[in-house]
Amino acid sequence: MAKTDIGPPDYRQMLPPVVQRNYGRWRFHEIVRPGVLRHVSENGEELYTVRVGSPRLLDTDAIREICDLADRYCDGYLRFTSRHNIEFLVSDQSKLEPLLQELWKREWPVGGTGNSISNIVHTQGWIHCHTPATDASGIVKAVMDDLYDHFTHMDLPAKLRISMACCLNMCGAVHCSDIAILGIHRKPPYVDKELVSKICEIPTVVAACPTGAIRPNPKEKTVEINEERCMYCGNCYTMCPAIKIMNPETDGVAIFVGGKVSNARTAPMFSRLAIPFLPNNPPRWPEVVEAVHNIVQVWIDHAQKGERMGEWIERIGWERFFQLTGIPFTEKHIDDFIFSVPTFRSTTMFRW
Amino acid sequence: MAKTDIGPPDYRQMLPPVVQRNYGRWRFHEIVRPGVLRHVSENGEELYTVRVGSPRLLDTDAIREICDLADRYCDGYLRFTSRHNIEFLVSDQSKLEPLLQELWKREWPVGGTGNSISNIVHTQGWIHCHTPATDASGIVKAVMDDLYDHFTHMDLPAKLRISMACCLNMCGAVHCSDIAILGIHRKPPYVDKELVSKICEIPTVVAACPTGAIRPNPKEKTVEINEERCMYCGNCYTMCPAIKIMNPETDGVAIFVGGKVSNARTAPMFSRLAIPFLPNNPPRWPEVVEAVHNIVQVWIDHAQKGERMGEWIERIGWERFFQLTGIPFTEKHIDDFIFSVPTFRSTTMFRW
Amino acid sequence: MANSKTPRLDELEKGRWPSFVKIMKRAAVKKPAAGDLLKQLELSYEEKVGHWKHGGIVGVRGYGGGVIGRYSDRPDRFPNVKEFHTFRVNQPSGWFYTSSALRQLCDIWDKYGSGLTNFHGATGDIILLGAPTENLQPCFDELSEHGFDLGGSGSDLRTPSACVGPARCEYACVDTLDLCHTITQEFQNELHRPMWPYKFKIKISGCPNDCVASIARSDLSVIGTWRDSIQVDPQAVAAYADQGLDIQGEICGKCPTRALSWHPERKELEIRREECVRCMHCINKMPKALRPGRERGATLLIGGKATMKESAFLGWVIVPFMKMEPPYTELLDLLRRIFNWWDERAKNRERIGELIYRLGMRAFLHDVGLPPVPQMVARPRANPYYYWRPEEVRSNG
């Protein structure tokens, strides 16, 4: 039997020698060009990092390809980032240019640093998950194709972080992204009552509902859904296979905007609803691509230097954001969940 | 039988001629000296207003005294303000100085304009109400005696609006005041069970509790209070005479700060807990007087010109407010009611 | 002093602020009720506890509200305040009075009551403090005869109030006094005969300075505002600068949206109209030079209230702009729809703000027929729990 509880490999074995030597002793960095960082340590040693966009879904051949490059240019060391980009760690400056050349030839995009869009954090979608309202990889590919130049150039007012989650579980943690793409359902789930009574824990299903839309029906040992109250989150489905929520006709995508995570300048913020629904239109989701493009472009055109999406919107006001982007404001934008009250406008200050 | 539904007297009959002539045609005003406003109309007419502090509790003799003054100096016209001050409406400038002289002789304080403290909006307390945790008039008198010079001088960084309510019903609407003085209970109410069953509507009592601390006891037709959950608001008492909440030993006063109502510069804000408890110490509540004095003084010493209490605190941060005032921060300051979450600190930005 | 009957209260005769104790003592000379009130209050000061019994439900014929019943819990010691009910008398709009009207009130109150009053109550009424049950009806009859009527109490429309407005303020964007009077007259039945789940308060301020604190203290708050540009008198601006006002620092620097630029060379103040959120700050600081725009009306906000029981709410914008001109039909109609919506759905003692929180702003706006606009929210929802009307989902396929 296998050893258990050994834990992950010790990171120390994975660090390139230049890092081991300068661990905790870096002094500053600069962005040499889009996708290339230069870190300088206290004793003057240098480390070049080349950041490469990745689709995240990699086959073993792709990984071996990356390993080959690392062997050739980085003494066999590399890392991945918290947004799933690949980082080649070049300690020998002379190898930088050849690596970039080779990446260019192999069509690996170099970028994602500074005031650019980085990789879209995303999720499984139809590739592997059982609850998605849309696919993840396809939308990400289509959107990144469209925004490609903003990955390889640092021409944005500030960093732009897009995330994508294929259902309300939000494994892509889209809730604090400059732009969030979120798969949503729009119809209350169908309950296979007989099956519920057999294979589901009814109290668990009832407790799962954020809006209290599920009543137990103890007589028939099943549950009933109050369709007026259901907000289609799918949490009951997660708890019970006898509940169906996926619907090819009515599932689709919502766009949230203006979130951020860093504490730089302004506190972290949630992303907020911009577009309640866009249709699922595979393979390239043109409506989603266009909507994201529009928001990014309006931001580029109006934001001040250094202003993240949410900082910009908070400065100009949400009423102006809707006006500038041409996105219609609807009753759906008005919160009616637990913490709704603090989102209401309790002042006469607003723009026309 | 009396006529009903006639409504209040028509305000038009109450307006001095100068107001009737210039109704809606005022062009600007200035504060001639503390307590004296000069309004100038489009056609150049002038109206002097003399604002006089009032204890609000007036006997008919006091009203007649005011009427005499109005007759003598204002052609018989006067008004009261939304904060219960008296305003003499002087249309003849030559009568201004004599009026001020006479007010001075009669010891009516003139002030409350501009960057001063105005009258303390307050409530009935032990004078007339059945639910108070403290008296109102006594505290108001003691605090105003202390802050008197800030009423008659405009020497504050900005307006200072203090309100006082003798129980959580907050008839003084203290919830948006620069400084709020609030009577509070600190022990769960005592339930006279037998009486409850006779004279109270049990469902109403149960529904009254903001924290869900009241369970019906259908067997004995009474109610029970979960003492861990009770926050002593007294709402159950309001609904049911068989519940007792007043307690001479443990009732007292809390201080909230930093609220405002106007939309000038910043949106309206709630007052927030500064001091959870000060004892009921009649007749002059020295602890309360001292606490208010301290807060006002620290504000004066540190605020920028034009900064209301809440604006100042929001600029310097609440952690600094507690530090500067020397008020201890306790678990009570941390919200645990409905909208607690948005009051938590969700950023690493704070001062030490 | 040593054998004063009110040694504690006597302490409150000291100090410079007018003393309510002096006033009560004077009243006590004329009125036994005032005397007993003073003594009962002294007892409260001694024991640190109130001495009024719970509740009391008294009134005058034909009305369900307007009188607050109150009984002493020590009628043995203070027989003259055994019954000590108060009237809420509806004030004239803006709290303007002639001395003769006030004297009339005094005469009536000396006849039937304790001679003590509050000018005014926190809602805005004239409070006549303390009369025995048997005097209620005759006192009311005489008040009514002299043109006074009662204000609200109980689960009804509470007495509306308004800032001084156009009567004496250059900032007024709506005729607060007329509007307040009109609403009060229009809803006399709702004001006098409690019929609703709980109280409903209306307050009207002429501009965003909100001098009646309507946003915090009324279920429906009406606040004057404007849609066009602030009116500027350039000469007067220059004059302020000449007098040494720090326009850059004190005015432009505190404009919440940085809508103002000061050009010291030209002594010119530039206002970017589309950025101005009409906070009043610059106008407040330079009343001789700046005025609200010409296209005036009001913002309506709903739900303001104090802390009990779902916590305090500030009013929420539901109509960013409404013209406010007599006969105010649009507003009165909207009020009726709002009353009705609330009345049909609320639980007992549920303020409208609490009901909207419970059922969702969406439901409220939809049912009373107000279109959603971004001015209603500080920011849109951060959660994905929003409702799709079945017809929408069908059509969106």
Next chain:
Amino acid sequence: MANSKTPRLDELEKGRWPSFVKIMKRAAVKKPAAGDLLKQLELSYEEKVGHWKHGGIVGVRGYGGGVIGRYSDRPDRFPNVKEFHTFRVNQPSGWFYTSSALRQLCDIWDKYGSGLTNFHGATGDIILLGAPTENLQPCFDELSEHGFDLGGSGSDLRTPSACVGPARCEYACVDTLDLCHTITQEFQNELHRPMWPYKFKIKISGCPNDCVASIARSDLSVIGTWRDSIQVDPQAVAAYADQGLDIQGEICGKCPTRALSWHPERKELEIRREECVRCMHCINKMPKALRPGRERGATLLIGGKATMKESAFLGWVIVPFMKMEPPYTELLDLLRRIFNWWDERAKNRERIGELIYRLGMRAFLHDVGLPPVPQMVARPRANPYYYWRPEEVRSNG
């Protein structure tokens, strides 16, 4: 193209961003499972709906988590993905690898699985996408033999992760990698054997830039910070100015607390230490001139999570500053108390943030023994509903 079996997915081979479809196609050549996955995905693209069955509970001996079970709902058409379970393999701290470690993984995965992976999962694990049930145990055995272990899944401690930290970042105020590794090792049992009410996530960032988004994505967020003054290299500041950086506008003007003053005459940057809230902005813009202070440690925040079910929370400060040095006893002890507190009280599937919201921050702090400090709140409560411990009321008399 016309008779491609995946005409829809083929569209996603176009465009400049690396194509996952190309990758899947390549894998399909070697692995029937990858081929069937591609075809099933094409079906999803055609029908706009997923084709995986609900749930699946599979695993390896001795562990309760680490494998996500998945079954196709069309095993008739896609027999090779009938069973298509994924491994979550615990990444090394900071996602550093040697090529040989990666190759080893690839070899194992080619042997037992589909050859498809995610580098990485959203929590930070290496995701090995798709293996049949019978391969799970042997695959795990081999992973383990080569030094890899599984990450978390289910109601357990989830795989902690950390930003690159001191390994390559000059801003790191704590040793994120070491801390992450230590925590992971310390709580192996909690990570592999679900025993709690729900998942618990820990993420560690070296400074307030929070490059692992820990404040939004972890139940316990550790963020490096400092207590003393930012370290300034005056020459380097002047150099930035000389190079044309607009220090007044871009740095001082955007400091959230206006803690910075720029004196262009002297080319001097003044930092009012007590006003600085350590947002990192000025340091980010002038990394050659400014550095975090010397007295370093971390701020701890609790409760961060996504939207389900009581809505999303950002982490809440519970410890403004804690020294972070091996063996991290204070932190590990606190973690144990936190786990325990939550485990004893939470309902099924209640994240710790939701539990704290339900029971109140007061209860949490009290029970785990953390003193209340104003740094925990953006602002104090605005309501008067606070609790008095009976002993306090007695002593205050």
Next chain:
Amino acid sequence: MPTIQFGDVQVEVDEDGFVQDPKQWTEDLARYLAKQEEGLDNLTEDHWKVIHYLRDYYQQFGIAPMIRKLCKDTGFDLKYIYELFPSGPAKGACKLAGLPKPTGCV
């Protein structure tokens, strides 16, 4: 506590004249209170309809109905109820019906 004596029954009432023990209510008591409190010499069918409605509702739910409900279920508008009971539904009708004194919001 004041009491009222009518016939040979002693009924405890509070200062406002509300019956303290709901069990003591009888139709006679209602008639007596009608005279004493509302100056009504006799109670019409409509009076009884309101009184019985209030009692039934109270017995079923333990609370007095909201005014809207009272009007809807009796079919009387509020003005008419004030005609029937000049002191209004709370102080007038509820008192005659022997319900506990309405509290709170006054």
Next chain:
Amino acid sequence: MPTIQFGDVQVEVDEDGFVQDPKQWTEDLARYLAKQEEGLDNLTEDHWKVIHYLRDYYQQFGIAPMIRKLCKDTGFDLKYIYELFPSGPAKGACKLAGLPKPTGCV
């Protein structure tokens, strides 16, 4: 749906081997599953203690107990439960006890 056949009973199970109709559970079935799924040749007293505890709890509350509760009420620590059921409480013990498949958080 796959089925398992043991003796003359046909029992429907899902892909993971969880019994679909809880009513079909018998002690024999548990023994059979123990062998098939966990490789356990015989079930000790402690095994049965856990199994019966799970069934009782499920019958009473309609849900599986939380792990903490399971450990507390059986007196076994989690490590020991993994020794008893190598696949763990959910995949192992619950399955043998014939409970519905634990869902969700995986």
